[in-house]
Each structure stands twice: as C-alpha cells, then as structure tokens.
Amino acid sequence: MANMKRIAELAGVSLGTVSHVLNGTARVREPLRERVLNAVHETGYQPSQLARGLRRDKTNILAMIVPDILNPFFPGVVRGAEDVAFANGFRLVLCNTDNDHKKELVHLNALQTYLPSGLIVIPSDFSDLTAQAESYRKSGAAVVCVDRLPRNWAGDSVTSDNAVGAFNATSYLIDLGHRRLAVITGPLHLTNSQDRLKGFKRAVRQAGLEIAPAYAQEATFDRAGGYAKTKILLRLLPRPTAILACNDMIALGALMAVREEKLNCPDDISIIGFDGLDVTETTTPQLSSVYQSSYQLGAEAVQLALDRFADTSSPVRHIVLKTELKIRESVAPPPKLESANGTGSAKRLRLAAVRA
Amino acid sequence: MANMKRIAELAGVSLGTVSHVLNGTARVREPLRERVLNAVHETGYQPSQLARGLRRDKTNILAMIVPDILNPFFPGVVRGAEDVAFANGFRLVLCNTDNDHKKELVHLNALQTYLPSGLIVIPSDFSDLTAQAESYRKSGAAVVCVDRLPRNWAGDSVTSDNAVGAFNATSYLIDLGHRRLAVITGPLHLTNSQDRLKGFKRAVRQAGLEIAPAYAQEATFDRAGGYAKTKILLRLLPRPTAILACNDMIALGALMAVREEKLNCPDDISIIGFDGLDVTETTTPQLSSVYQSSYQLGAEAVQLALDRFADTSSPVRHIVLKTELKIRESVAPPPKLESANGTGSAKRLRLAAVRA
DNA sequence: TTGTAGGCGTTATCAG
C-alpha cells in the first residue's frame, strides 16, 4: 500500500504538502494540489488510520458494547449505530458482554488502547462504568449509555420512555375492563425493568386498583422466564385476566404457557409484550406490544456521541424516545364468566379455535 | 494513559527491556522482569494497539462484513465469530453492506487501512472480491468467505451443506407421500440458493417425479417474498401439497399466505423452511426447518482465518457444516381428497382448528 | 542480558 512519501514523490512535492492537501489544513496552490490529487487517485492511496490515529491521539473507531447480539432486540441498536457512524466516517468495534460486568470491564480496558472517539454501551448487569467512562472522557472519547443505565449514571444516555410505554399498555388493558392485572418484569436491577414496572403500577394506582404482590413476577428477559412465571400466574386464584410482559421474549413464553394450560389468548387472558419485535407479527394470535425503535436508539446514541465529541462542555443529555402501543390480536376484554377454576374457559377455547 | 517509557522509568530499566518482558522476545533476568511487571500492574498499563499495529504492520482487528445484521440469520454468525476472535485476543469491526457490492467495496477499502489480521465476509449480491481479497492477502491478512461465495471464489470458505439440507427436507416430504412439490428459492445468483435448489431437484429426480417450472419460484429472502410467491403457488392447478421454502423468512411469508387463503398448514399443505431460526418455534403451527448453525459458521470462519494466518501456504480449505432437519408441526402427509379446487379442504380446516 | 536508536505513516510546528 502506498504511503504519503510515495505520493509526495509522484507529485513532486514534499510530504507536508500532501498532508495539507489531504486535510485541507493549509491553502495549496492549484497546480500542486492537482498533482497531489492525481497521484492519490492513480495509486488508490488511502491514509493509514493507524498512523493517523497514533499521531492525533484518536481514531475514527467507536467502541460498541452490547450484552448479546443474539438477543433479537440488540441488532437493531447496532444497525442504527453503524449507519450513523458510517455516514460520518466512523467504524464500530462490536463486543458482547453476556451481561457479565467482568467481561465488560475487559472489553472496556482493551478497547481504550485503540483510542476510539466514542464508546456506545448497553450496560451489563450490575455494571458500574463510572470510572471507566471517566477514563474514556479524559482521553477525549465520548461515552453514551443506551437502553438501560448503570446505577447513578451521570453521563449522556439514550433510552425509550419505558415508564410511559408500560403505563399506556396497562391503561389500555384497564380500559378494556380488566381488573385482575399481572405483570412479568425483567430483572429488577435493570433500570428499564424498573421503569416499566413503575409505569404499570402508576396505571394501576390511577385506576384505583389493587394488585396483590403475587401478580407481579420478576423473570429473566427470555422465553423461559416468561413461561415459568406465567405458569405461576395461571395457578393463582383468582387468575389474572391480563398480563403485561415486560419484553416480547417474556410474552412469547407467556403465550406458550397459556396454550399449554389449554387456555386461550386473548379470550381467557390478554397479553401485551414490550419491544415490538418482528416475531410478534408471526405468532398466533399476533402479539400486542409496546413498540420501541431499537434502531433509533442506536442511531441517536452515535449522533449524541458525535455531538459530545464536537462540544465536550455542553450539558449532559438524556434522550428519551417515544414508544408506541401496537395492539394486535392478543388482547380482548376480560372473559365474562368470572369463574376462576377454568371450567368455563374450556368451552370458550373451543369456540375461539374454531373462530380462528 | 501510561506508555512504555513511563514503565521503563518506574522499573528503572530501558524501554527495550520493557518490551522484551512484555513480548517474551528475550530472556530478562528475574529481578528486572519483576520490577517491570510490577510497574505494569500498578499503572494498569496496556500497550497501544495503534503503535503496535503500526510498527508490526498488523493489528489484532478482524474486519467482519455482513449484508445486514437485522437479518435474523446473521447475528449468530457475528456472535460465533466474536467469541472465537475474543478468545484469541482479536476484535471485530462490524460492517453492513445492505447486499450492495458497491458499499461492500467501500468498506473493504476503508478497513484495510487498519491493517486487520483477517477479513471475514458474507459476500453481498454480485460481489466479486477476488481483487480485494488478493490485496488483503498481500498485506498479510487472511480472507474467509462465509455462507455464500462470490463467483469463482478460490479462497477459504465456510458454508453449510445447503444441497444436502434441501435434499433431506425434500426427500422427507416425498417419503410422506407428497408428489406435487413446490420450492421457493432465494435469489438465484446466490450460491446458497443455487445449492438448495440443486438439492431439491436431486431429491425430486431421484424419486422419479416431474416438477413443472411454475412450481419453482424465485423470491427474495424475506417474508414478503415468501408471501407473494406462495400466493402464486396456491393458485396453480393442481395445487402443490408441499412447499420447500429456502429460508425461514420465506417460510413465514408462506405460512401467512396459506392462512390468508383459508387453507390449513399442514393438513392442506406442508411447509419446510431453512435455517432453523428461533422464530420457527413460535409460529402456529411450529415450522419445520433445515437447521444450520449460524454460530458455528462464524466460529469456524474466524478459526480458519487464524489458522490461515499462522500458515499461509497450506492448501485452501472449504469447510462445509452439516445441517439438521427439524421436523415440527408444519408437515403432514398430503391431503387424501385430491380435489384441487379447495372445496374439500374447508372442512379439514375446521377440523384442524378444533384439534389445535 | 540489557540498552540504544531507527523507523513504521501521520500530523503539526516552524522556518523559509
């Protein structure tokens, strides 16, 4: 690969002049300028990002840390981030933490040696990246947290409005006539889980309802978690008539459990998920869900990092994205016959299936 | 951040000695060695990957290029790649091409300036990266193609055994008694699409069956493609009794179309997808699919790159991974009443629904 | 076994 020296030779100018032409760091007379550009064009020369980074103490790399790209919510974030990064000449180094803050720390330390311009991170469980973030900032890199925040996070962030999303979904169920509402939250040490639970509770309170503690279950953010907790919920007397699942994976597990118990969704029990993943459109019944744009989350995060990079002294920003309640087939008014033993619902199951 | 010079001062040795200790490039007497290690430990020093890369003409970066991380098949590949990379001290720079070989080229050129040790690429449509690959190899980077291959690809590769996977699925349908088989392929300029079609045709031929051209439809690898082509297939007389969908997205679209036409899967028509995505477990009926391990694809690709990196002269390797036919609820023997007008199937639809 | 010094490809400073 050609280097600047070679370009300088070809153009018959000095190395410094080439640099000036390439970076617009000084006005260069047209004939020289043209000769340099020609040489660049002919050789297909591209400056070494390594050397440039070394010299400028900063690369056009963005470190992107996510729990697990296999979790169907995260690819959207990554894609949104990559698009904005690419549009601005930046590249993403992608790392998975498996929600392990130990592994997160390893990545954080290692990535800093590339002198990235920014760090976009979806914090792992129990992450406390205050110290690391400080270190990154000191080296001139912008740090943005996405989707969930570490305890006492004081830096820039982009999240969805989880509380309002959950509030709207819950209110919708209440308006349909549901009174025995259950919620399956994600791990409650995560801020997004906490906020969704808060939204749920606020809607319940506002409607003057009481929710017994057993109706609020904490689960892992996956199908297995949703399945297990739904099994528990379905055995409660009286049985809840609606479940707010705090993400779509949990909702899928819930649907599975409902089906296994020979109950029908939505006739016996309504389910609303959270995230609005594509998979909610392919289940039977199609899952209602609080949609949030993972793509937008990532895109805004990188934009925020670039802004911060340009102006390091402006006040910290917390961008909060709107959610959208997508009602599909998994919600209905509560069953009329309120016998909690499930006898009545067997019949409704049959009717519902025929109707489908 | 500390640098080697600082470590040298702290340890009271020369810069070169520090380097020797860190890289094991020369035997250093224990007391000195220990002093260096202590200084490293105390300062939390980590060598600059930029400087190291510049000096050694190679970084521990791997360039990973995929069509679109939003396509649910690709996160697995990326994750498999990242895990093996991480285990060996490498990092992944992730780029999306949107299947645009123009964009692919931009990435290819840009990434080379980071002096990556390897390039793992799922080629875009009409990609011809022979020239770029040569350039990468010349600079000492290993190049591995994954999932699909550019025309006349002569380098290392990792793919699934698409032909055998499709053959097995088709044979399974034939063994169930199906005679009017249809196939919806992906874009036929992709080698994986071609291979799956070949497998389908071989199974058909081997069973002594004839397939009218209209029974083989080419679609885009997404739900919309599967939906549109299935609509066409369902209007054919006689109607096919089974569809091999060449990926799961197509299968999802097919399922949607079948449902919309008031037909029942599997009683009226069987469907088998390809890839074995998680989503196949959450549809009704659950989709049968030819499972391939996207994770393994990525993991093997990086391992192959590392091997190649260690031994640049060994013969080219084409790793081909086994697939596994996962039969779930979407397949059944063909309907007994072979009236093609669909009158008979309305009744079966009702029965099937009740049964469900 | 340890230290010294040149150079990887850039950028940036400073004379001319």
Add this chain to the structure above:
DNA sequence: CTGATAACGCCTACAA
C-alpha cells in the same frame, strides 16, 4: 504557500 523535521508509542536489530 511550501518544505523540513520532530514527535506519537512501539518493536527490533544491533551494540554494549
């Protein structure tokens, strides 16, 4: 406006 030249942090002959 242009051209030398000194870093950036590290590796690696080569010298001591």
